Amino acid sequence: MDLPFLRRGLGLYACLFLLFLYGPMIVLTILSFQGPTGGPQFPLTDPGLYWYQHLLGLTETSRVSQLPVGGSLVRSLTLAFMTTVVATVLGVMSAEAFRTRFKGAGPAFYLIILGMMVPGVLVGLGMALFSNLLGIERTWWGTAFVLHVVYTYPFAFLVMLAIFNRFDRSVEEASMSLGVTPAETFRRVTFPIIFPGVLSAMLFSFTLSYDEFARTLFTAGRDLTLPLAIYGTFSVEVYPNIFAFGVLTTLFSFTLLVIYGLLMKRFTSRNTVRFKGQEVEA
Template sequence: MVISTILGVLAANAFRRRFLGDRVAFGLILLGMLTPGVLVGLGIALLANGAGIPRTWWGTGLAAHVVYTLPFSFLVMTVVFRRFDPVLEDAAASLGVSPARTFRRVTFPLISPGIVSSMLFAFTLSYDEFARTLFSAGADATLPLAIYGTFTTEIHPNLFAFGVITTLFSLSLLAVYGALMAITVMRTKRHAIQEEIA
């Protein structure tokens, strides 16, 4: 979630301007979303086995999930940056503010709702992913793999508890997202009123 969102923000920011090979780079980023999960997971597993790299959830499994969730984070942030007014950054630059500080003080607060959306999107997709994890995580078992392994042998009451906990966790994330969006809207309205008064 975090890695995909950071890479998605950086990639979307880079695509705000045209550069040589931008169409090819755009297609390569989206390739992870368009390729079937079985092929990606199997390809990473075969590549890791051929290179002698052990398959683990924090290594090959993480790479498979980033390849899958990065395009979604990238598309979300691309839409956010398309609606972003670059005049605000130009104004900060004309006042002598460094690019890093401009991003931290001007750009980041304005795109933060999109970043939260991107993180929730990446988390949901990664949490639910099965095929890529099955091939690339090796002997490590993630929660979906553990549930599937339990379900194939017997239907245990713990599965229903997992379902309830997962649902409550998802609803909690949505509630946090809703609260953050409400705060953002209130701040925007307050700034608009202050500008009208000034």
């Protein structure tokens, strides 16, 4: 087999895959610089930052209404933060429990990951019908929040399960052999070591909740989250202001990734964990 030819073929395939993956984003970015009279098509007319200014309310009223970003954005960020906290805590606790064998571990495992396997539309519709049956008002901070946790919790659990599977128990045993309680050992020894995994679980939970549409559609009630508000805006006609908002949202996502990378670099660069004045190899 010609290895150089194979490497070139795999390199070409990787390039085509990246182009397919990021091509729509490149097109979206270009169209976001469309002029005031332009639309979602090429060629660009009078390119500029008009639609970014329109999105931020820095231009005069035009033929296009502004995106309902304000309240819906706050609700989405709040919902994503709430979901991240609860799903990550549940994921860490569940993965910690699965470190030891217990009766019913198999059914419990599949019951946990069921939340990520069931179609979101069916779960959302089921929650809406169940809420109506019990007379519970559907709200983004209530019924939608429950479904977001059910959806993101399995991802956090699987991430932490992989982290704990590579965890060296001798570190904890060394700590407890010195008379330290299990709770203190987890706080001072275990948690600093698994913290990069906790960051990964948090990132998964936040992004999945922030972008979730199907499970929120039937359960958010009258107060819409950002994906629902955007869908209601461009369901009739698409304007370049949605492209500008997409670019800003992508920049926000990249900012989260940069912060995540910096935190990961900081904590993974530590080769030792200090415990009561002594160093235990991590």
